Every structure is written in structure tokens, then in C-alpha cells.
Amino acid sequence: MTARRRGLSLRATLTLSYAGFLMLAGVVLFAAGLLMLRFVPDGDLFTGSTGMWAPGRADLAEVFVKYAGWAFAAFAVVGLGGGWLLAGWMLAPVGRIADVVRGVDAGTLQRRIALRGRRNELTELADAFDGMLDRIERAVDEEGRFAANASHELRTPHAVIRTIVEVARADPAGRDVDRVLERVAATNERAIATTEALLALARAGRAGLRFEPVDLRPLAAEVVAEARAAAARGGPAEGSPPPVRLEGDAAVVHANQPLARQLVANLVANALAYNLPQDGDVVVRTGTMPGGAATLQVVNTGPVVAPDLAATLTEPFVRGSGRARAADQGVGLGLTIVAAIVRSHRGELNITARPAGGLDVRVVLPAG
Template identity: 50%
Template sequence: MSVRLKLTLSYAGFLMFAGVLLLAAVWVFLLRYVPDRALIVPGSTGVPVQEVFPIRSSLLRVFAPRAAVVMAFLLVFGLAGGWILAGRMLAPLTRITGATRLASTGSLSHRIRLPGREDEFRELADAFDTMLARLEAHVAEQRRFAANASHELRTPLAVSKALLDVARTDPDHVTGEVIDRLHAVNTRAIDMTEALLLLSRADQRSFAREPVDLSLLAEEATETLLPLAEEHGVTIETSGDIAPTLGSPALLLQLTMNLVQNAIVHNLPEHGTVWVNTTISPESVMLTVENTGKQLTPQLVSTLTEPFQRGTERVHAGHAGVGLGLTIVKTITRAHDGTLTLTPRPTGGIRITVELPAIIPPTDS
């Protein structure tokens, strides 16, 4: 049976049950206050002899058929009224079901926008609209990412093919130069593939969680990237508190390495500075990496976490990267239930803050 029919039968059954209780109460009341028999005295009613009149039996003969009529009316009224009420109550659910069917066919732009007062159906419809909006945005992001990734991966393959064609058709071409360029192109393709795999792993949250101290990761990242900083003439300053959180040490180290490396590479041509700081609050820990550099607009900063967004102002010779550094940071942060904030510095450069849930120590009872 459909839900509407079930509700109709439930309404009618309840109404019938209430009618039976009401009629039973009336009958009990009559039995209580109406005597079983009445004695008729001669001369009081014109009856010549004394007679005993059965009141209850006569009342039952009159009451029973009328009660049956009332019960039949309640049954018809309950079925008809229950069918109408159930239809009105389930109308919002019908709209939600229609939107679900449209979404199952791939149409994610449809919204329910259920009118009326705030009730359970309205909350369900609003929650479903919110889910559709997020799903539509996620699908659009994945499509853009797939298109960009296909383009970026096709580029080194096309370059490799062109270099091999040149080497095959030009016997006088310097083989060492072709090999060096092929090595660089293949290295870039490998780096991009590894970055894509890391993104997929972080986005699926297929990793074990354990206690991690962000301050130790910051120290490890700065020590590892110190030669790169010296090569670019950049000074790294590390400070902060112990910042315990729960997550994947490998992924969080990759996050820290990406932030510090970006801060080094995208800096002033000389005498640049990178600041790495960790702080802790009652409910969260924060890793902040900021650097000197060119003046950035809020509009540009808002696009830096998009995949393959490498403006000319972000690329240095020999260190262009694959355009996924901050995208990986964003994905790892989201996989650890954190937030990523990018803010341009007034004097140039950028401040990037990663906020993650802190490990709350147990309180003594």
C-alpha cells in the first residue's frame, strides 16, 4: 500500500475508534442513570391497571440503529477526509521525490524551494537544496579539474613526441640536448602524476589518523627546504608553540612542505623572508606561513587554490611547478576537517593559515 493509503486508513481507523469510545461512553451513561424498568401507576397516565415498562431494552432498540448510522458516517467521513488530508500532508514529499528523480538523471540545477512555514518538510527540502548546490559545485569542480589535468598531462607528452620526431628526422641534432629536454619534460609529467595521486588519496580520506605536532613538521620542512631558500636568497624564520592535532603525518608534512616551498619560490628576487609560525587555541591549532613578495590583489589570492592556476606573476624560471601546490594544501586541509585562509599582506606577499582541530587533553574527573 502507498503511504497515502496507509495514512488514510490510519485516520479513518482512529476516527472510528474515537466514535466507538464516544458511543460506549454515552451508553454507559444511559445505563447508569436510566432505570431498567419503570412502574406505571394506574390513573397517573390514564392506564387503568398497574404496568412495568422496560426502559433499557426499548432504549437499546432506538439507540442501536442510530449508532450504526453514526459509525457508517464516521467511516465514510474518515476515509474521505483522511485521503484529502494525507494528500495535502504528502504534497511536499512528492515535490522532494520529483527533485530526487531529476537529480538521479544528472540534472543538479533543479531546486525544490518549498514554500510555506518552517516545518519538518521545509527543513528536509532546504537541506536537500543545499546538498544539490554543493554536489553541483563539486561536480563542476571535478569536471574543470579533469579538463585541466588532461590538458596539462597532454602538454609534456606532445613535447616529448616533438623532441623525438626532431631527433629522428635530424641526424645532425645534438642527442645530449634532446635527452636533457626529454628528462625535464618527463620529470614534470611524473611530478604532476604524483600530485594527482596525492590529491585523490587526500580527497578520499583513505589514511590513518594519529597524533601529529605541526611545530615539528614546520621544523622538518624548513630544514629540508633550507638549500632551496639559500639558492633564492630567502631567509626562513620559524617560531611558535607545540601544536598537536590528529591526522596523517605524511599528508600534513606534504602540506607544510608545499606552503614553505611556495613561500620561498614566489618571493622577492633577493633578500626575501619567509615566516613559519604555529599557534594553539583551546579547540584548534594553526600553521601560518607568510612571505614577502609582490603586491597581490584579493581577487588573485582567491584563485590561487584552484588547480593549474599559475599566473605569470607566480612563476619563476626553473620552478614553475605543476600548478597543484595550493590545491593539494586545500584538499589535505579539507580532509583533516580544517580551514584554509589566504590573505594578501599589505606590504606584499601573502599570509596562508591552516587551522585544524586540536587534540583536547582529557580532563581530570
């Protein structure tokens, strides 16, 4: 941060401004008085038959200038003294804001200004700063939880591989090399999937993305076609993915195309992987709202999901059955990446647990 040279304080600046305006008002009054004296005749004046003397212009000007000087001195004293007190009273909330700002760091994010009073520029500034602190505190807490969960998720596959290798070394005669290699490969694939998901999450939250008009309908059609092809390769075996249906019309959004496709793919993959019975169903709908915003809705059947669990599904490493991982589940970042993509596109994400079972996920994005 560039060092700044010490300048005049804001209180002193306001004080000089108040005093200056007061002196300017005095100068205006002084000029007006001199202009009025122009209408007074010169010389000594006598009134009518009584012969009483009245002061002329010169006499009045001499007295006016004398007392105007005293008035200017009084204006300067009142302007500087009163302006100093008034500026201090006006800037007291700024001092409180500065104290809180200087005292805030990563360990004291709980401090707030909480400025009282009616709405004005200073209370709006304090409220805006308190709101910023709220967002920073939430982000820091989320980042801490995410780092802890990510380190656990990335450490677990390596620990499993080490255990497999140690067990195989301990029993050279009875080990099955093919089974060991299979288990190591499966665990390694899970580690790769977790790493790729973390990289995708970082890219989704990155600034400076290229945005363009993107139609969600063709992207959804590609993802649905790939899901159907994968289901066809799986055949009619038990546990094969359920059918996926595509409905709706064109939905043009202002988005980054790779991230928009990943958004659709993650929602469909999540619907296929979680909360689905063997004869379940997945429906993907695209459309446009009356205001022009585009919508993407993915609905799947399945067991009943608790509403409080549905509200946490966008947190990192939270899965449909809770935080515990099953052997065939993903890395728990699918909906987290979806939420990050929606935030980067200034959209809205709503996840609702259906009363009959399964989830109803609805995304609203700005129009293209």
C-alpha cells in the same frame, strides 16, 4: 539496486490511519455512553405525582446502539474520504520532491525544488536536497575543469618530448645529444611531478584515512630544516631561496600524519616558490586557539597579489602569476592539495593577499 515489491502507498496508509483513529475515537465514545447508561435504572420509570412515563435503561440502550451504528458508518465515510483528501494535501510537497529527484541527472543538475512555505520537516528536507544539489553541481563543475586541466598538463610534456625528438631526427648532423637528453629529462621530471601531485591529490580526498593526535610543531620544524638545508646547498647565488623562520608553540591536531606533513611541506614550498624577491622572508607559525583548535600560518613577502587571484589559488593548476606556467614554476597543485587535505580533516583554509605583497595562508584544524 534491489528491486522492491509494490506496497501500499503512503497516501493510502495515512488515509487508513486517519480513518482508524476516527473509528477508535468513536469506539471510545460508544464505550463511554454504555458506561453512563449503567447509572440509569432498569424497567419503566414514572415521574412523581404526574405519573408520566420515562424510558429505562433497556430503552435507552436500544436507541443508543441503533444511532451509534449510524454514527460509526458516518465516521468511516468521513474518515476515508476526508483522510484521502487530507493526505493528498499533506503529501503534495513530497510528490514535487520526488519529481525533481527523478528528473535530476548529470545533465540537469540545475533543477531545484525551491519549496515555499514556513519551516517544517518537508521544507527542511527540500532545502537539504537543494543544498546537496548545489554541492554536487559545484563538484561536477570542478571535476570537469580539473579533468580538462589535468589532461592538458599531462599531454603538454609528452608533446614537448615528441617535438624535441622530431627536431633531433630532422637534423642528425647538427643535433646536440647531450642538450636533447637534458631537455627530455627536464620535461620528463615535470611530467613525473605532475603525476605524483595528482596521486597525492587523490589520496588527500580519499575516505577511510587513519587519524591520530599529531603535533604540527615538530612537522613544521622538519620541513623548515629541510628548506634551510636546501637553501644552504644552493649557496649565496642569485635567486637562492630566502630564509625560513619557525615561530609559535605546540599545535596538536586530530589528523593523518603523512597528510599533515604534506600540508606543511606544500605551504612552505609554495611560499618559497612564488611571490618571493631575492631578499624575501618566510615565516611559519604554529599555535592553539582559545577553543582548542590548532593553527598553522605561513606568511611570505613578495610582489602584491590581486585579491581576486588569491581567492583562486586553490583551484587546480592556478599559479601565483595566473594560469600561465613559467619554466621554473611547479605543477600548480600545491595549494589544491592543501585545500583537499584541509577538507578531509574538516578544517578551514584562508588565503589572504598581504597589502605589502606576498601571501598570508592560515589553516585551522580540529584539536587532537
